[in-house]
Amino acid sequence: MTRSVYVTGTDRGDGRQVIELGVMELLTRHVDRVGVFRPLFHGDGPDRLFDLLRSRYRLTQSAESVVGMTYGEAADLQAERGTDELVSRLVERFHAVARDYEYVVVLGTDFAGTTLPDELALNARLANEFAASVITVVGGQEQSAESVRAEARNAYRAYETLGCDVVALVVNRIAPADREAVAERLSASLPVPCYALPEDPSLSAPTVRQIVQKLGAEVLLGDDAGLSRDAKDFVFGGAMLPVFLPALTEGCLVVTPGDRVDLIVGALAAHSAGAPPIAGVLLTLDERPGPDILALAGRLAPGTPVVSVPGGSFPTAAELFAVEGKLETSSPRKAETALGLFERHVDVAELTDRISVARSGRVTPMMFEHELIERSRSARRRVVLPEGTEERVLRAADVLLRRDVCDLILLGEEEAIRKRAAELGIDLADAQLIDPQTSPLRDRFAEIYAKVRAHKGMTVELAHDVVADVSYFGTLMVQEGLADGMVSGAVHSTAATIRPAFEIIKTAPGAQIVSSVFFMCLADRVLVYGDCAVNPDPNAEQLADIAIQSAATATQFGVEPRIAMLSYSTGTSGSGADVDKVRKATELVRERRPDLLVEGPIQYDAAVDPAVAQTKLPGSEVAGKATVLVFPDLNTGNNTYKAVQRSAGAVAVGPVLQGLRKPVNDLSRGALVQDIVNTVAITAIQAQGEQRGERTEP
Incomplete structure (x- = not known):
C-alpha cells in the first residue's frame, strides 16, 4: 500500500517549502519511487516548487498529474455541489497519483488569497481521506517566543482534534535567539516531536534573477551564476563615492541612477576586491552607461549583474521590498541552504521512523549519493582542497558548506580565492583559507619533507620550495593531522595528486x-x-x-x-x-x-x-x-x-x-561539481574510519 505524508500549516508565510524540500530529501534517501501531489494550486504560472523537486530528484512525474485542481475550480465546485463533492474529486485524483508510487508527499494549501472557507479543516479532512501522516508547520517570523509556542500548541490541537495523525510539528522562521527555548518548551508540552528552525535571511532574500523577473528589468551584464546571487540587502546610491563605499554591505544590491558612473564603477571595484562582495547593481531612470563604461564594468567584476529599470528610485524601492525569495530551480543555492537548515535542526532519523519509511531493496544513484552526504555529516571531518581558485571546486565548497557536510580548508593565494569567490557570489566565511607561500607552516613542512626524503638527497632548502606546491602542502596537512583528508585533481594530473601521497603518507x-x-x-x-x-x-x-x-x-x-x-x-x-x-x-x-x-x-x-x-x-x-x-x-x-x-x-x-594510511582522493579533470561534492563526502567517510586522536589546529 502506498504511504503518504501531508505537510500543512495554519497560515501563510510559514516558509513551509523548506520543510517540504527536507521531507522529499529524506524520502528519496530510502524510497525508489516518490510522487508529489498538490490538492489545490493557484494556476497563475508554473509550480516552481515542483519544478525544483522534479529537477533535483530526477522525478519522471508529469506536472499535470501533481495538481488536483485550481483554487478557482475548487471554489466553484464547492459553491455548486458542496464540500463532499470537492473532497471526493481530490481523493480520486490523489489515488491516481498514488497508484504509481511507493510514497507520496502531499503539499498542503498555502492559505494565500483564497476564497475557500475554513482552509485548515479542508487540509485536515484531505489528510484523513488520504490516510496520510501529518507534519504541521507554524511560522514564527517576527513573533515572540511565547506567542510562537502558543500558536504551535493551538495548531497541533486543531489538527489532532480533527482526527489527523500528527507525527511531528515544525516551528519555522524563529528568531535565532529563541530557537532553543521554543524547541525545549514545545517538546515538553506536546506528545509529538517538535522541531524549531531559525530564520535564515538568505532564504527570504530574493535572488537577482527573481528581482529581474518581478521588476521586468533588462540585464545589461551578468552571467547565470551572478543572477543566482541572493540580494541580502539594498543600498541606495545618492551620496558621493567616499560616503557611498562604506555603506556597502555583503550581498547587497546597489540601486542607483544609471548616470552615476562613479557609484557603478566604485561598487564593482569594491566587489572585485572582495570588500565587500555585492549581489549586483540595479540602474534606475532608464539611464544606461556608455559602452566603454559597461566594458570596464565587465572587466572589473566578470559575471556580476548590472540591470536596468525605467522607474525612479522611490517606486523601484517599493517594488524591491515586496519581492520574496522563493525556492525554485533557478536558485539551487537556496535549496542547499534550506536542506542544511532542515538537517541541522530536525532529527531526521526520528522523523523517518515517525512517517514509517521502510528502506527500499533497490539502491539507486540518488540513494547512494544521499547516503554519502548523511554519513559524512554524522561525524564531522576536515578536508583540504588544494585547488582553491578553481571554479568547480569553489562551487562544490559552496554546496558542502551550505549542507554542513564537513569543514573545509582551501589552499591558494587568499586574495585570489576571495576575489574568485566574490565573482561567483560564493560565501566562504565558514571555510579556512591558507596560502602555502606565506603560511607559517611552510618552514615546519620543509623540515618534515626533507627528513622523509633525505635518502633521495632532499635538503631543507630544496624542500622549502617543494612544500609551497599546493598538492605537497595539502598532503603534509593530512600527514600532520591538520586535515583529515585531501581531494585534488580538478586541474592537476593524477600523478601530481598522488605522488606526494606515495612519498609522504605511504601505504597502509x-x-x-x-x-x-x-x-x-x-x-x-x-x-x-x-x-x-x-x-x-x-x-x-x-x-x-x-x-x-x-x-x-x-x-x-x-x-x-x-x-x-x-x-x-x-x-x-x-x-x-x-x-x-x-x-x-x-x-x-x-x-x-x-x-x-x-x-x-x-x-x-x-x-x-x-x-x-x-x-x-x-x-x-x-x-x-x-x-x-x-x-x-x-x-x-x-x-x-x-x-x-x-x-x-x-x-x-x-x-x-x-x-594509503590516510585518505587522499583524486578527481578526474573533467569532474563536475556534484562529482567533487561526492568525492569530498567519500573522503570524509574514509577519515571517519581512521582510528586517530584529536585533530591538531593549523
Whole structure:
C-alpha cells in the first residue's frame, strides 16, 4: 500500500517549502519511487516548487498529474455541489497519483488569497481521506517566543482534534535567539516531536534573477551564476563615492541612477576586491552607461549583474521590498541552504521512523549519493582542497558548506580565492583559507619533507620550495593531522595528486600497493570497479591486493562484497598467461581472506547476469550477483567503466584511492561539481574510519 505524508500549516508565510524540500530529501534517501501531489494550486504560472523537486530528484512525474485542481475550480465546485463533492474529486485524483508510487508527499494549501472557507479543516479532512501522516508547520517570523509556542500548541490541537495523525510539528522562521527555548518548551508540552528552525535571511532574500523577473528589468551584464546571487540587502546610491563605499554591505544590491558612473564603477571595484562582495547593481531612470563604461564594468567584476529599470528610485524601492525569495530551480543555492537548515535542526532519523519509511531493496544513484552526504555529516571531518581558485571546486565548497557536510580548508593565494569567490557570489566565511607561500607552516613542512626524503638527497632548502606546491602542502596537512583528508585533481594530473601521497603518507599496513575503485551507480544497484585509474598491469599478487582492498572499501560504503576476478574466460574454459594471472590472484585472495566470497577467472556477463551464470558457473555464490568487479589491467578497467557510464547512464563516483594510511582522493579533470561534492563526502567517510586522536589546529 502506498504511504503518504501531508505537510500543512495554519497560515501563510510559514516558509513551509523548506520543510517540504527536507521531507522529499529524506524520502528519496530510502524510497525508489516518490510522487508529489498538490490538492489545490493557484494556476497563475508554473509550480516552481515542483519544478525544483522534479529537477533535483530526477522525478519522471508529469506536472499535470501533481495538481488536483485550481483554487478557482475548487471554489466553484464547492459553491455548486458542496464540500463532499470537492473532497471526493481530490481523493480520486490523489489515488491516481498514488497508484504509481511507493510514497507520496502531499503539499498542503498555502492559505494565500483564497476564497475557500475554513482552509485548515479542508487540509485536515484531505489528510484523513488520504490516510496520510501529518507534519504541521507554524511560522514564527517576527513573533515572540511565547506567542510562537502558543500558536504551535493551538495548531497541533486543531489538527489532532480533527482526527489527523500528527507525527511531528515544525516551528519555522524563529528568531535565532529563541530557537532553543521554543524547541525545549514545545517538546515538553506536546506528545509529538517538535522541531524549531531559525530564520535564515538568505532564504527570504530574493535572488537577482527573481528581482529581474518581478521588476521586468533588462540585464545589461551578468552571467547565470551572478543572477543566482541572493540580494541580502539594498543600498541606495545618492551620496558621493567616499560616503557611498562604506555603506556597502555583503550581498547587497546597489540601486542607483544609471548616470552615476562613479557609484557603478566604485561598487564593482569594491566587489572585485572582495570588500565587500555585492549581489549586483540595479540602474534606475532608464539611464544606461556608455559602452566603454559597461566594458570596464565587465572587466572589473566578470559575471556580476548590472540591470536596468525605467522607474525612479522611490517606486523601484517599493517594488524591491515586496519581492520574496522563493525556492525554485533557478536558485539551487537556496535549496542547499534550506536542506542544511532542515538537517541541522530536525532529527531526521526520528522523523523517518515517525512517517514509517521502510528502506527500499533497490539502491539507486540518488540513494547512494544521499547516503554519502548523511554519513559524512554524522561525524564531522576536515578536508583540504588544494585547488582553491578553481571554479568547480569553489562551487562544490559552496554546496558542502551550505549542507554542513564537513569543514573545509582551501589552499591558494587568499586574495585570489576571495576575489574568485566574490565573482561567483560564493560565501566562504565558514571555510579556512591558507596560502602555502606565506603560511607559517611552510618552514615546519620543509623540515618534515626533507627528513622523509633525505635518502633521495632532499635538503631543507630544496624542500622549502617543494612544500609551497599546493598538492605537497595539502598532503603534509593530512600527514600532520591538520586535515583529515585531501581531494585534488580538478586541474592537476593524477600523478601530481598522488605522488606526494606515495612519498609522504605511504601505504597502509598490510597493503602492497595503492589502488582505486569507482562506485558505479546503476539504476537499481551499486557496483564497485577496481582498479580503473592507478595500476597499469598489476601482477597476480598485486591483483589479489586490489581485490582485498576493494572488498574493504565496498564494505565501508554499505556494499556487501562478492568479488569477481574478471578475465576473458570463465572457470577452467581458458588458458594463457593473462588467464593464469587472474586464476593465481583468485587463489591468493582465498588464502589470505577465506572469509571473502570470490570467483575467478570469470567473464563480466557471468559475473552480473544470473541467467548467464547459471549456464557457465552453476552453484557459484558469486556468479550472477557479483558486487565487486576486479579488472585484470588498467586498459580493461578504464575503458569498461567509461563504457558503462556512457552507455548505461550509470553515475560513476570516483576514483576512490585505497591502500594509503590516510585518505587522499583524486578527481578526474573533467569532474563536475556534484562529482567533487561526492568525492569530498567519500573522503570524509574514509577519515571517519581512521582510528586517530584529536585533530591538531593549523
